[in-house]
Amino acid sequence: KNQVEQSPQSLIILEGKNCTLQCNYTVSPFSNLRWYKQDTGRGPVSLTIMTFSENTKSNGRYTATLDADTKQSSLHITASQLSDSASYICVVRERNTGNQFYFGTGTSLTVIP
Amino acid sequence: EAQVTQNPRYLITVTGKKLTVTCSQNMNHEYMSWYRQDPGLGLRQIYYSMNVEVTDKGDVPEGYKVSRKEKRNFPLILESPSPNQTSLYFCASSPGQGALGANVLTFGAGSRLTVL
Numbered sequence: 001k002n003q004v005e006q007s008p009q010s011l012i013i014l015e016g017k018n019c020t021l022q023c024n025y026t027v028s029p030f031s032n033l034r035w036y037k038q039d040t041g042r043g044p045v046s047l048t049i050m051t052f053s054e055n056t057k058s059n060g061r062y063t064a065t066l067d068a069d070t071k072q073s074s075l076h077i078t079a080s081q082l083s084d085s086a087s088y089i090c091v092v093r094e095r096n097t098g099n100q101f102y103f104g105t106g107t108s109l110t111v112i113p
Numbered sequence: 114e115a116q117v118t119q120n121p122r123y124l125i126t127v128t129g130k131k132l133t134v135t136c137s138q139n140m141n142h143e144y145m146s147w148y149r150q151d152p153g154l155g156l157r158q159i160y161y162s163m164n165v166e167v168t169d170k171g172d173v174p175e176g177y178k179v180s181r182k183e184k185r186n187f188p189l190i191l192e193s194p195s196p197n198q199t200s201l202y203f204c205a206s207s208p209g210q211g212a213l214g215a216n217v218l219t220f221g222a223g224s225r226l227t228v229l
Binding site: 031034036044046089091093100101103 | 117144146148154155158201205207218222223225
């Protein structure tokens with residue numbers, strides 16, 4: 001069964017600190033993995049995408065990694081800011097199927113001053 | 114501006130009173146989908162559509178209907194709402210497979226529904 005699991009479920013960090021969020025998936029065949037940021041009460045917005053051949057991709061203070069062999073991805077946030085407080089959702093796309101996207105339940109990040 | 118528009122954004126209704134949540138996208142996307150989001154459960158797919166007149170059930174379709182008569186619109190219909198359908202609903206769209214940007218979902222702002 002295709003699944004996406006994220007950890008931790010929630011995380012509280014001090015402003016300026018770094019953190020890493022985890023995503024494990026069993027989706028096969030794998031096409032790509034994308035991280036979304038969702039502010040409270042709003043729709044998710046794409047942060048970065050990882051394809052099968054990519055190991056690392058950065059978007060400002062966000063760096064995503066992918067290990068396609070172990071089916072794990074991480075999202076590293078550097079020098080956190082209060083505006084980073086949000087839910088981060090891992091979404092995996094299955095290759096060559098009609099219903100394309102599998103969602104993790106998200107990690108809720110709170111950055112405190 | 115490229116966007117997915119949902120209406121209404123907020124709605125309070127009573128059990129059994131039919132309602133429709135509209136969703137419209139202006140990006141000529143082939144794929145559209147509805148999700149509900151509940152605390153601790155994440156986003157769960159209700160229905161999706163690969164193209165006009167093509168719809169299929171997601172993970173939690175019970176109590177919902179959809180239609181895709183035009184490419185840009187994908188309304189979500191609750192024929193007889195019940196309190197367990199109280200939730201935050203999101204519509205999303207994506208280009209068709211093989212198209213540029215096919216791997217990204219663009220979400221609407223959400224519709225918060227309360228059924229009393």
